[in-house]
C-alpha cells in the first residue's frame with residue numbers, strides 16, 4: 001500500500017479544497033487504498049520545510065511553496081511567490097519533476113489541480129464542480145460585492161470561516177477526506193464543522209465592530225492593527241465593506257506562531273489598483289499574489305512587523 005504525505009496550505013479554503021481534490025484524484029486515478037497523512041503548512045518567518053516531513057512513498061504539496069527536496073513527487077501551486085530562493089526557481093525551470101505543476105495565472109489552486117488532473121490524467125471532475133467553483137470565488141475574491149463576501153450565508157463561506165478560524169489544531173486535516181466526497185451543504189451539517197460555526201459567526205459579527213473602531217482610511221489605504229487581539233482569522237473583506245473608497249488595506253495581526261503584516265486590494269475598487277502587493281511583500285521576505293500578500297515575522301518581532309506595516313501603508317498612500 002502506498003503511503004502519501006499530503007502537505008497543503010493550512011487554514012485556507014483553497015488549500016483545504018486543493019488537498020481534498022488531490023486526495024480524491026489520487027485515489028481514483030492511482031490507488032484507492034493509498035494511506036494518506038495530511039500536514040497543514042503555515043507561512044512563517046523561517047524555512048517551512050522541516051527535516052523528516054516528507055516521509056511518504058509519495059510526497060505531495062498543494063497550494064504552497066516549492067520544495068527542492070528530491071523526495072517531493074507532486075507539486076501544484078499558483079502563488080507568484082512560489083519559490084524560496086532564485087536557485088529553487090531555476091531548479092524547477094530546468095529540471096521540473098514529472099508531476100510538478102506551477103501556473104500563477106490561476107485564481108485558485110483548486111481549479112488548477114482540477115484542470116491538470118482532468119486534462120492529463122482523465123480524472124472526472126464533474127462531482128467536484130461546486131468545490132472548484134467556490135475555490136475560485138473565495139481565493140480569487142470574486143464575490144459580487146463586499147456585502148456578499150461578509151454576510152456568510154453560503155455554505156462555502158461558512159465552511160471557509162471554520163477552516164480559517166476554528167480554534168482546533170488539525171481541523172482542516174479532518175475536513176479534507178469529507179470534503180472530497182460531500183456537498184458543501186452537507187459539510188456545514190457535519191458535527192466537526194457545525195460545532196464551530198455558531199461561536200465563529202458571533203466572533204465574525206463582533207470583529208466587524210472592532211474593525212469599525214480600528215480602521216484608519218486615508219488616501220486610498222485602510223490601515224488597522226489588531227495584534228493585541230486574538231483576531232488573526234478575521235474576514236479580509238470587512239475593511240472594504242466599511243471603507244468602500246479604499247483601494248488597498250494594510251494590517252498587523254498576531255498569533256502564537258507569527259506576527260503578520262497583510263496587504264490586500266479592494267476587489268470592488270480596482271480602477272487605480274496598480275500595485276503588485278506580492279512584489280512589495282517579497283522585499284520583506286513575504287509573498288503571495290499581485291492583489292493579496294502577507295509577510296510573516298517571528299512572534300517576538302511584533303515591533304518589526306508594525307514598522308514594516310507603517311512603511312508600506314505610507315508607500316501605498318503615495319502611489
Ligand SMILES: [Mn+2]
Nearest residue numbers: 014063109139
Ligand atoms: Mn490558493
